Amino acid sequence: MVSFILLINQFLYKKITLARLKKAKNLRTSSLPKHYSTIFILLCLFATIFLSLAKLNAIYFLSASITIILIVYFLSNYLATIAFDSKKLLEKAIIKILATSSTLGIIITASIVFIIFLESYKFFQFVSPLDFFFKTQWNPQLATSNEPSVLAQSFGIVPVLLGTLLIAIIAMMVAVPIGILGAIYLAFYSNSNIRNWLKPTLEILAGIPTIVYGYFAVVAVVPATKVFFALFGIDLPQENAFCCGLVMGIMIIPFILSLSEDALSSLPKNLKDGALALGSTKSEMILKVALPSAMPSIISAIILAISRAIGETMIVVMSAGLIAKLSLNPFSSLTTATVQIVTLLTGDHEFNSPKTLAAFAVALTLFIATFIFNALALIISKKLQQKYS
DSSP: OHHHHHHHHHHIIIIIIHHHHHHOSSOOOOOHHHHHHHHHHHHHHHHHHHHHHHTOOHHHHHHHHHHHHHHHHHHHHHHTTSOOOHHHHHHHHHHHHHHHHHHHHHHHHHHHHHHHHHHHHHHTTTSOHHHHHHOOOBOGGGOOSOOHHHHHTTBOOHHHHHHHHHHHHHHHHHHHHHHHHHHHIIIIISOHHHHHHHHHHHHGGGGSOHHHHHHHIIIIIHHHHHHHHHTTTOOOOSSOHHHHHHHHHHHHHHHHHHHHHHHHHTSOHHHHHHHHHTTOOHHHHIIIIIHHHHHHHHHHHHHHHHHHHHTOOHHHHHHTOSOOOOOOOTTSOOOOHHHHHHHHTSSSOOTTSHHHHHHHHHHHHHHHHHHHHHHHHHHHHHHHHHHHO
16 A cells, blocks of 8 residues: 555656646746655555544445545645745744744743642631741641641741751752762763763663662661761661762762763863963863853753752652651751642642642742742853853
8 A cells, every 4th residue: 555655646746746837837936846745645644544444345445545645636736836835834833833832831830830829828818928937837737727826836837948958958968079070070081981881871870760769768778877877876767867868969960960071071172272281280171161161051950950859759758757847957857848748738638728728838938949049040150151251
């Protein structure tokens, strides 16, 4: 069937369409013959699939195939006599599809933000924003009634934000030095063979499910860390922020390493050679020329890694705990905002209850904090880019 379609296509394209274009008088330019082959094959292919799915017998199948071929022939024969710019039409269609996709992304983002603000507004009708943002007790399980005094003592987000910040800082203390130093090694010191094997191997870490990291933390990192700190007389609990941040830092190393290495490797060669030609050593060139020039991209990589650390849930659930404590001790059990969102949205609570609506208030707080942080980092990145451009 495919061979038959191709033969008919070549016959129509070479013998009929081109001959009609040559004989036609006062014919305007048309780009249809250039794309006629592709259009005809696609139409016949779709028709073949449709007819195959319809499970017609041989006579009906042949009749339908001949009918479709004749329709395509007369339609293309007609379009060949008019100014049918298929290339321009296709480009306009693609532009409209791209514009629609961009608009759809903006609409989805705006809808998410609107829903978060709307549900948070409903929550703040039960709990005062001052109590929510400045109280130091987070006990949603105690909110058994809708009395303002009870709710005020149950939804104080300060311990949740403190735990999120502490675990993210521990993770970044692990990921940022290792990621940047690894990127410097891959970009300036390793040969091509090592780089081609080492970088993809490290990037595999980014594809491991987070629950695997959580299991790794429980069965390997926590026992090993407890044995290590026991040598110094420190009794480490089973669930603690230190091990959680350590494993989370290992998870986000590939984000910083890969993007930083790409930024360092893409620097102009004359920039690095110029620094070396002026008498700089290789280490001086890296510290005073390469790193400052690539700093905007490195900051972007760090921002992505921090966002990844703040949004992590499974590692925290399995290795840090679910209890919100007002503590800066990295060896104690803490929790994060994303874990509390999951906890508040599970159960048999009504959707309009303060416990459920509190999840949207936590999401709103996390959204605002992340937005402010990203805005400040973007400003710093632009200033560095202007300084070293």
